Amino acid sequence: MQTNLAGGHLLRAGAQGPILLGSRCRQCGEYYFPIADNCTRCSASEFESCEIGREGRLWSWTIQSFLPKAPYNSGETEVDFQPYGVGYVEMPCGVKVESRLTVADPQQLRIGMPMELTLVRYGRNAAGEPLHTFAFAPLAAEGDA
């Protein structure tokens, strides 16, 4: 996987790309992303690791149109800031995962559209090295490509 990968411990490399990891409550079966150690549903604290997956459907979205303050660390300034998409993606287990999106064009985003997980470069650190994180991209419909 990439170096300088924010949230990297929440991912596993799969054959087709990164896969999100989460937790499942051993008592009530509730799924959690990110990894959890207390169940806010049933108050238990025994968990097993699980995979949340790599494909889901867009549940909500917005466009981040202004440069966030620290702790945002993309290294951008007001002058070179690039707006980015943010959304919740509903995964097969029902959990909605908050994530950056690879597109920031409202015309290309619609609730319910299929999405897949990927990695993106979102900035550079002080040493000039690229910073990466996970993001969801619209899944090309079969026949589109």
Place this chain on the structure above:
Amino acid sequence: MEDIAIIGVGLHPFGRTDGLSGQAQGAYAVREALKDAGVEWHQVGVAYGGSQDGGNADALANHLGLTGIPFVNVANGCATGGSALASVIAALRSGMAEIGVAVGFDKHPRGAFNPKPADWGLEDWYGETGLMLTTQFFALKTQRYLHEHDIPEEALVHVAQRAFRNGALTPHAWRQRELSFAEIAESMPVNLPLRKYMFCNPAEGGAALVLCRASEAHKYSRNPVLVRAAVMRTRHHGSFEVFSPGLAAEQSPAPTVTASHAAFELAGVAPADIDVIQLQDTDSGSEIIHLAENGFCEHGEQGHLLRRGETDIGGRLPVNTDGGCLANGEPVGASGLRQVIEVCTQLRQQAGARQVPGRPRLGYTHVYGAPGVSAVTILEAP
């Protein structure tokens, strides 16, 4: 259970007051409230208060007088004022004091809030990658809500338009200029579907109430306002709250819903009985959601209500008659008590150009905010 009444209200106008600390604005509000009640600070037997960024409330005693009373610091985010009020009411009912003060104040830096992930039990990557913004949360929640309930985006404009129209009628409001539909609809996108004029700004200000047992209220005030309910609630598992890297598979009702139900039950009244309403409007979308969550309409009905002007001052459901957070800004610690003060002003028939017609008898206030808290009051006219 003994009834409690509000006998004095005091506000330090919200907005920006350079050179005056948050605590000084809180102390100003307390003095105004004491003056309104006709009592002296040394008669006050208990006080609860708080701020988010303005320091400790008990430091107000350094401004008001060190009388040795129990002065409790409250830190409940957006529900700080509501929690302080509920606590004063409980203290007065218990008999621990004759007169109590609830106060909230704040002084936030300019621009959006920038919380630290560790303070919220979150890992650094969540803030570093640009996911930890309150404006994003409100936008994501609004986007989903409009989609689920088929509400047109123009409703977001109508909320802001009414807020600034009411602000223009309110002498102490921060924003007093009416804005046209186009000015709002075409303003800069912040987090779509929400734009610049659909968001309130962090601000400064102070708000205070003086309370006593209702049976004693006429000793101090010609027009005491009865507190029929003051309730604070926190979130359940599955509610959609700010700073959530993941949401549960099944959604549960927001803390607003549980606080609202509890308040109506306690007061023994229904949403249809309420004559004047304050709803948390950190952004246009939140107010739309809160109209239904508090029981004032069905989910999805908001677009029509707003288009027909039913939430205007002369309408069936007058909402945010002083312009709400949109026109007054949001000093987090003070905001909930500003709502109570506005409803008291309306119930006392002292609201001037923005007075709701027809002698409103029952009023309602609602705050909601991080990390998933809500406070509701139901108030009755003198």
